[in-house]
Amino acid sequence: MTEVTDRQVQPRKQGLTRRQKRALSRGAQYALFVAAVVAFAVSADWDRLQNQFAQADLAQQMFPDIITLALKNTVLYTLSGFVFGLVLGMVVALMRLSSVGPYRWVAGIYIEIFRGLPALLIFIFVGVAVPLAFPGTEIPGGTYGKVALALGLVSAAYMAETIRAGIQAVPKGQLEAARSLGFSHARAMVSIVIPQAFRIVIPPLTNELVLLFKDSSLVLFLGVTLEERELAKYGRDLASQTANSTPILVAGLCYLLVTVPLGFVVRRLETKAGEATR
């Protein structure tokens, strides 16, 4: 013991102390950051940037349509896809946990397929392949129905896995306690286990909502009418009409308008969930 302390007390013969090293390292990082900002500011053609991305009058023209039409449609597509995906995901999750083998296999295959495919392919599949393969079948709700179906199919695979993990995270003793009080298995799941599981999965499900919000931009591959355009399509159309990218930037800001607060909500929920457990 004494030997070690002695050695620590001894002054260093050469080189920097640990504190000095740390200060140096931090200083270097600040310098790098400042250099990068300066390099960007100098190399960018600000006039051109402003011209291409920040035309105030162009941006002004976009209102109120970008909110009342495009943002509204984006929200509608997202929510319908989310609700459909949540219901389907819940069913798939319960199948995955079922004691009936074939249910588990079907659920497993579903999850593997839809988690492994790009959302774009599923949109094309729903929009093009299904009407071709089943002539005369009309997906109810027109474009809205198709989007709900496509987004729902994609998100259900993720949500099923999230919900399954949530249900499994509820301690086994909860089900046992409920059963010992005379609850049937189904009633115990509904009254005791699933409410607790949902508390656990609300943050990841909100994250999924953010992802869906962005994925709703894939609607443009379904071919939509003017009234059905959402943010990305709306911005792109306007950008090509005006040969200027300002509409893209404004559309992007509209996405952030929703996703940033949602992200904030997720973090809040996560902190709260962390406090609630124990």
Next chain:
Amino acid sequence: MSDGTKDTVVPEIEVRDLYKSFGDNEVLRGIDLEIGQGEVVCVIGPSGSGKSTLLRCVNLLEEPTKGQVFVGGTEVTHPDVDIDAVRRRIGMVFQQFNLFPHLTVTENLTLPQRRVLKRDKTEAARVAAENLERVGLTEKATSYPSSLSGGQQQRVAIARALAMGPEVMLFDEPTSALDPELVGDVLAVMRRLANEGMTMMVVTHEMTFAREVADRVVFMDGGVIVEDGPPAQVITNPSHERTRHFLSRLLDPAMAEVEEVAEGETVAEVSDRTNGPAD
């Protein structure tokens, strides 16, 4: 109830030739046990002796491999039995309390009554308040379980089971997860319950409780009942070497270590596990 037409007294709990295996591991190897109405039976024994499994077989949380269990004359193990209906008559208290964390204390007591017994709101609330008072936690009615101490949580768990109006109460090491200073309150509640005439089957390491409250003490080891009798006999004056050995280790862990060294690995392993919960 169903075949209780004769005048003979039906034991509240009857276990006949019970076997239970988990895979290749045979945990219960032929258990016969009767517990009369109002009787308090403490089941003691080293970890892995099968005492918790036996308790869990009584309300079929574990499915026995072979044998029969009767509760109040109904064969629990009969394939046609409505197990949910049987469990309503059997209260169970767990080592880990298992309160529902998303519900308040009162809701923990009222939800099962309403969902399972279909009691109306006011009736359920009345019974809940009554049983919270019984365990001395009226002031915690609106709290959530996470804000309660372990001892308080366990008392709520007891109240929750009692609110269902059970004929029998099963306790699975109810004080093993508690800090030593919180054990007393829970045992006091159990003692009062025993004095009120509740039929109780208690898996425990609390020898003082067993000695003072139990009508009978059952010592299990290796999946069989080794000794069964009044506490004065089983605890104070055990007739079997295995019982004596277990008790000496339980009452004096320091002694056990001396023995471990002397007797080698197998004993060391078992006593390691028993020393933990034995406060």
